[in-house]
Amino acid sequence: MIEGRIPDLVVAHALAVDATRARPAHIVVHRGRIAAVLDATEPVPAATRVIEAAGRVVIPGGVDGHCHVAQITGRYRTLDDYALTSRAALWGGTTTIMDFGIPRDGTETPLAAARNKLELARQARCDVALHACVIAWDPTVPDQLAELADLGIRSVKVYTTNRGTTMADDDTVLKVMREMVRLDGLTYVHAEHDAMIVDCTERHAAAGEAGIRHLHRTRPELAEETSVREVLAMAEYVGAAVYFVHQSTPGAVDLVGAARAAGLDVHSETCPHYLALDERVYSAEFPEWFACCPPMRSPETVAALRERFAARAIDTIASDHSCYDLTQKRERRDDIRQMPHGLPGVETRMPVTFTMLSDALGAPSDPAVLQRFVEVFAAAPARINGLPGKGAIAVGYDADLVVFDPDRTRAVVASDLHMGTDFSPFDGQELRGWPQIVIARGRVVLDNNGFHDPGPTGQFVRRRGYRAADNDAGSSELVSTFRRESGNPLVWVP
Numbered sequence: 001m002i003e004g005r006i007p008d009l010v011v012a013h014a015l016a017v018d019a020t021r022a023r024p025a026h027i028v029v030h031r032g033r034i035a036a037v038l039d040a041t042e043p044v045p046a047a048t049r050v051i052e053a054a055g056r057v058v059i060p061g062g063v064d065g066h067c068h069v070a071q072i073t074g075r076y077r078t079l080d081d082y083a084l085t086s087r088a089a090l091w092g093g094t095t096t097i098m099d100f101g102i103p104r105d106g107t108e109t110p111l112a113a114a115r116n117k118l119e120l121a122r123q124a125r126c127d128v129a130l131h132a133c134v135i136a137w138d139p140t141v142p143d144q145l146a147e148l149a150d151l152g153i154r155s156v157k158v159y160t161t162n163r164g165t166t167m168a169d170d171d172t173v174l175k176v177m178r179e180m181v182r183l184d185g186l187t188y189v190h191a192e193h194d195a196m197i198v199d200c201t202e203r204h205a206a207a208g209e210a211g212i213r214h215l216h217r218t219r220p221e222l223a224e225e226t227s228v229r230e231v232l233a234m235a236e237y238v239g240a241a242v243y244f245v246h247q248s249t250p251g252a253v254d255l256v257g258a259a260r261a262a263g264l265d266v267h268s269e270t271c272p273h274y275l276a277l278d279e280r281v282y283s284a285e286f287p288e289w290f291a292c293c294p295p296m297r298s299p300e301t302v303a304a305l306r307e308r309f310a311a312r313a314i315d316t317i318a319s320d321h322s323c324y325d326l327t328q329k330r331e332r333r334d335d336i337r338q339m340p341h342g343l344p345g346v347e348t349r350m351p352v353t354f355t356m357l358s359d360a361l362g363a364p365s366d367p368a369v370l371q372r373f374v375e376v377f378a379a380a381p382a383r384i385n386g387l388p389g390k391g392a393i394a395v396g397y398d399a400d401l402v403v404f405d406p407d408r409t410r411a412v413v414a415s416d417l418h419m420g421t422d423f424s425p426f427d428g429q430e431l432r433g434w435p436q437i438v439i440a441r442g443r444v445v446l447d448n449n450g451f452h453d454p455g456p457t458g459q460f461v462r463r464r465g466y467r468a469a470d471n472d473a474g475s476s477e478l479v480s481t482f483r484r485e486s487g488n489p490l491v492w493v494p
């Protein structure tokens with residue numbers, strides 16, 4: 001066979017699972033993309049490498065829409081960089097991460113913050129897309145947002161809490177929404193009512209309850225739901241598409257669902273820890289493992305959130321990955337107002353999510369369970385965020401593939417993970433559904449022989465507009481590059 005005339009890779013006899021279908025197939029990969037998806041009853045085409053996947057499930061690589069990499073907030077900096085986080089993502093079956101360009105203080109502009117992340121992301125091993133962030137409005141912001149959209153950064157995050165650091169006031173939130181409508185983009189919102197949280201936290205502090213053991217009492221569910229309500233009203237007024245990050249209560253999810261039913265373009269994200277953990281962790285031995293905002297909720301709330309998740313009321317699951325270590329977490333465990341909040345999770349998103357879903361929905365290898373998993377883990381984050389070529393096993397899409405074992409159960413051991421930290425909030429939990437082989441843009445980065453660091457090969461993914469009609473990432477020229485001529489073999493047509 002002449003060099004270059006056969007495809008680079010075939011994943012043979014796989015059960016290829018998308019969000020909408022599961023079919024036995026040979027997945028043909030060439031030059032980093034999916035070149036053909038052949039019926040598994042056909043002969044396996046010749047290829048430079050063939051991975052035999054008989055009896056195995058293959059899903060699209062995960063898309064984590066909410067990660068913080070090398071994040072500086074106040075006096076704390078997360079301990080990872082793009083090389084570390086992207087390797088950990090790949091270990092966990094995620095092939096695209098989305099980070100945020102968050103201005104570190106009043107002197108850094110949204111554009112500068114995003115450009116900084118673009119530069120850092122050159123070290124990434126997996127693909128990267130970005131969200132911008134606006135903290136304070138000024139007359140230069142519209143031009144900055146237009147420039148960011150030209151760069152392929154088409155969402156802006158705003159925080160309704162974190163007074164003094166990342167919080168944006170109502171004027172800013174509303175103006176950002178308006179600009180994002182103009183730019184066909186998406187507004188990401190961290191929604192917690194700041195005045196309630198400040199009041200509640202100060203009252204607890206005055207009563208001597210400022211330590212990490214009291215975190216869940218200082219940020220009531222009502223504060224989250226009140227802010228969601230207010231933001232939804234602004235979204236309706238402006239006509240803006242809004243994505244709520246890390247929803248932690250059924251009430252917040254239901255508000256978004258009702259708004260969507262009324263015709264608004266609104267989306268709900270939750271995180272693995274809000275499904276798998278509850279507020280009892282704050283009375284456990286190491287409460288600082290669970291310092292994040294919103295905090296873990298009551299067992300009743302968690303049970304109701306799991307029901308919403310199983311019932312498709314939540315669009316996506318993201319890690320909200322933030323890599324602090326225990327030294328940072330313990331330094332001010334006496335005062336939640338001073339300690340860094342956020343949990344490492346880019347590597348554990350797959351098994352936590354799959355365990356939660358399969359516990360709720362039934363047999364792990366049931367195609368309906370697998371499809372639902374692909375939807376929240378890869379397809380919906382790719383679709384909602386306008387990531388071309390991601391989230392499906394289809395011709396022309398990027399060859400981001402995971403051979404996934406829905407039945408494999410093992411306990412999380414924090415010291416075996418690969419994130420830039422020394423703990424995991426899931427340490428010791430028995431979780432089901434782990435990656436066996438991970439392929440990123442056609443490169444096998446994880447297989448039975450271990451991890452093969454591809455070097456800084458991750459690409460920056462430019463996003464399309466939120467409403468852009470071109471929903472298909474496929475490349476017609478690629479479709480025509482493989483042709484089956486009178487039977488076999490598959491012929492590469494340059």
Ligand SMILES: [Zn+2]
Pocket residue numbers: 066068245320
């Ligand atoms: Zn976050």
